[in-house]
Amino acid sequence: MKLVPLQLRLQRRPGPLLAQVMAALEARGRPLRWAITAVDSHGLLVEAVVLV
DSSP states (O other), rough: EEEEEEEEOOEEESOOOHHHHHHHHHHHEEEEEEEEEEEETTTTEEEEEEEE
16 A cells, blocks of 8 residues: 555536535545645645555
8 A cells, every 4th residue: 555645637527516516536546635735717726645
């Protein structure tokens, strides 16, 4: 097992935001902590630590 820091830029889609963030993170590992650190016209920046 290894802890991996991530920065993801996500495009916002219609529907629940939590489900979108979790799906993007779970595609890269098991999310331990995450936060939305920026929002702009291009989308969201999510910083996270995942366990792989």
